Amino acid sequence: MADPVIIKICGIKTYDLLDAAIAAGADMVGFMHFQRSPRHVSIEELAGLISAARGQVQSCVVLVNPDNSCVAEVAALGPDWIQLHGPETPHRVEAIRAEAGVEIMKALPIGSAEDIAQVAGFVDIADRILLDAKPPKGADRPGGLGESFDWSLLKALDPAIAFMLSGGLTPDNVAEAITSVRPLGVDVSSGVETAPGVKDRKLIEAFIRNARAAG
Numbered sequence: 078m079a080d081p082v083i084i085k086i087c088g089i090k091t092y093d094l095l096d097a098a099i100a101a102g103a104d105m106v107g108f109m110h111f112q113r114s115p116r117h118v119s120i121e122e123l124a125g126l127i128s129a130a131r132g133q134v135q136s137c138v139v140l141v142n143p144d145n146s147c148v149a150e151v152a153a154l155g156p157d158w159i160q161l162h163g164p165e166t167p168h169r170v171e172a173i174r175a176e177a178g179v180e181i182m183k184a185l186p187i188g189s190a191e192d193i194a195q196v197a198g199f200v201d202i203a204d205r206i207l208l209d210a211k212p213p214k215g216a217d218r219p220g221g222l223g224e225s226f227d228w229s230l231l232k233a234l235d236p237a238i239a240f241m242l243s244g245g246l247t248p249d250n251v252a253e254a255i256t257s258v259r260p261l262g263v264d265v266s267s268g269v270e271t272a273p274g275v276k277d278r279k280l281i282e283a284f285i286r287n288a289r290a291a292g
C-alpha cells in the first residue's frame with residue numbers, strides 16, 4: 078500500500094488555527110517569515126508557534142532568500158524544516174542546509190518545460206522538493222498566490238523524483254490533484270482562506286478530509 082499523502086497547511090499565524098490544523102490531521106504546518114506576505118509572523122511569534130507545534134505536527138518556517146543571520150535566528154528556534162521559497166541556487170541551498178542543521182524543503186516555481194529541467198539540480202541537495210506555480214511577472218511575493226500550474230508539465234519529470242505539490246490547491250481540487258499527479262504530499266495556503274492571510278477552520282478540515290479520501 079502506498080504511503081499516505083503528506084498534508085501541509087501553510088501560512089498559519091495563530092494558535093487557534095494551529096490547533097485546528099493539528100486536530101484535522103495535518104502532517105506539517107508552515108509559518109511564513111517574509112515581510113511582504115499577508116501571513117508574515119515575527120521571530121517572537123515564530124518562537125511560540127514552533128514550541129506549540131513541537132511533538133504534535135512538523136513545523137516548517139518559510140523563508141525567501143534569507144541571509145545567514147536570518148537562517149541562524151530561525152534555526153535556533155528549532156523548527157523541523159526550513160522551506161526556501163526564493164531564487165536560492167543549489168550551492169546556496171547546500172550552504173543553508175549546513176548552517177541550519179534542520180531539514181530543508183526547496184520550493185521551485187513551475188510554469189514551463191524549462192522549469193521542470195531545473196528540478197534535478199536540487200534533488201540530492203534538499204531533503205524535500207516542493208513544486209509551486211511560477212508567480213506572474215510583477216507579483217509582490219514568490220508564493221501563496223492561489224495560482225495553479227499546468228500539472229501535465231510534470232509528465233516530463235523523472236518519475237523517481239518525489240515532490241510535494243502546491244499552487245492553487247483547494248478543498249475542491251485536492252482529490253483530483255492527488256489522483257492525477259500522485260505527489261508525495263500537498264501544500265495549501267490561499268485555498269483554505271477567506272481572504273489573504275485569514276485561514277478558515279472549516280476549509281482546513283475540508284481540505285484534509287478530501288485529501289485523505291483521495292490519498
Ligand SMILES: O=C(O)c1ccccc1NCC(=O)[C@H](O)[C@H](O)COP(=O)(O)O
Nearest residue numbers: 087114220221222223244245265266267
Ligand atoms: O504564503 C505566502 O504569502 C508566501 C510568500 C512568499 C513565499 C512563499 C509563500 N507561501 C509558501 C507556500 O508554501 C504556499 O503554501 C504555496 O506557495 C502555495 O500557496 P497557495 O497557492 O496560496 O496555496
